[in-house]
Amino acid sequence: MSGSTSATTACAIVCAASCCFALVVCVHADPKMAYQESGEGFRVGVKIRILDRADGSVTQFMDDWLREGSPSWGPGGDRLVAHASRDNNNDIFRARVGGERTWLTEHPSYDWAPAWAPAWSPDGLRIAFASGRDGSSQIYVMDVHGDNLRRVTDGPFHADLPSWSPDGDRLAYGTSDLWNFRALRVLEMATGVSRPLTDEKGDRLQPAWSWDGELIAYSTQDRTLDEWHVEVTTVDRKENWRLTADAGPANSGPAWTPDGGVSFVSRRGDRFDVATTGPRGGEITIVASSTTVPAWLAWYNARYFAAETSSVLRPEVWAGLRGVAFAEAAAGR
Numbered sequence: 001m002s003g004s005t006s007a008t009t010a011c012a013i014v015c016a017a018s019c020c021f022a023l024v025v026c027v028h029a030d031p032k033m034a035y036q037e038s039g040e041g042f043r044v045g046v047k048i049r050i051l052d053r054a055d056g057s058v059t060q061f062m063d064d065w066l067r068e069g070s071p072s073w074g075p076g077g078d079r080l081v082a083h084a085s086r087d088n089n090n091d092i093f094r095a096r097v098g099g100e101r102t103w104l105t106e107h108p109s110y111d112w113a114p115a116w117a118p119a120w121s122p123d124g125l126r127i128a129f130a131s132g133r134d135g136s137s138q139i140y141v142m143d144v145h146g147d148n149l150r151r152v153t154d155g156p157f158h159a160d161l162p163s164w165s166p167d168g169d170r171l172a173y174g175t176s177d178l179w180n181f182r183a184l185r186v187l188e189m190a191t192g193v194s195r196p197l198t199d200e201k202g203d204r205l206q207p208a209w210s211w212d213g214e215l216i217a218y219s220t221q222d223r224t225l226d227e228w229h230v231e232v233t234t235v236d237r238k239e240n241w242r243l244t245a246d247a248g249p250a251n252s253g254p255a256w257t258p259d260g261g262v263s264f265v266s267r268r269g270d271r272f273d274v275a276t277t278g279p280r281g282g283e284i285t286i287v288a289s290s291t292t293v294p295a296w297l298a299w300y301n302a303r304y305f306a307a308e309t310s311s312v313l314r315p316e317v318w319a320g321l322r323g324v325a326f327a328e329a330a331a332g333r
Helices: 300-304 316-319 322-332
Strands: 009-012 023-027 032-038 046-052 056-061 068-073 079-086 091-098 126-129 139-141 158-164 171-177 182-190 194-196 203-209 215-222 227-234 240-242 251-256 262-268 271-278 281-290 293-299
Touching: 032 251, 068 293, 079 158, 091 126, 126 158, 139 158, 158 203, 171 194, 171 203, 203 251, 215 251, 227 262, 251 293, 281 293
Parallel strands: 046 068, 182 203, 227 251
Antiparallel strands: 009 023, 023 281, 032 046, 032 293, 046 056, 068 079, 079 091, 126 139, 158 171, 171 182, 182 194, 203 215, 215 227, 227 240, 251 262, 262 271, 271 281
16 A cells, blocks of 8 residues: 655654654645544553644543543534543543543443444434443434433344434444344434345444435455455445455445545554545555554544534535635635
């Protein structure tokens, strides 16, 4: 895999003061990305960090000892919802960067796992997450204060990893019998009706809904080749394609970038790259590299939260996200 180069691109080694890892960053005038990183040693543990691509700086989300992960941005770009371990239990919280945690769940069951990430809704009012509090893992929705909790899935199989549609009317999520298959489904919030997005053959997980509402990216395991790849399907299921055929055998964790591309984590030996490519594949660009394990990528998008419910965000909006062009594009719509 190789990164793209240009006259305005520079590479910098950024060392976070509270971390014992070196992140090699290719600097562009781009938005910020939150991610979970499994560091080395007890003090580092699993923490959330924020990469600002405008200057290549890395900020640790919360400066304490709690293990945390699976970030999802909230309105304003200064808040995240995530999970953390406290008092021998695991719960979901929201917080401003460097601020105090507001705990949203307090339940003896696991309200998190690497596969149970919370997701902040586009209207900024709701948070979806998975929990096994009623037995098997199912999807729940609560408001941003942790109130008005309701279970929204009731299928026969394990359900996890919700991802909101940009109009806030639907959730894509994973479903599995925990043995033979991992598949994806789409839930209509108004009716509670869910339909299959993929068949129940093989392994497909970690759905990520595109900004225009037309596509869903996901991770899939190719059992024949013993490889992991990132694929994209249209929401109407008419088309499906692989993005990472030329990116090596270990690629997962897709997240849409503000300009309409797809980012993912690609492992090469003992190195982990955060890479991006187009929605139909093509050139692969390295955003960052690390010897630790970055995961659960989440890009902040101001227009994602500015849209009213039921409006649809089009990818051309993101063409101006670089520098001053973003403000001009946003003001013109």
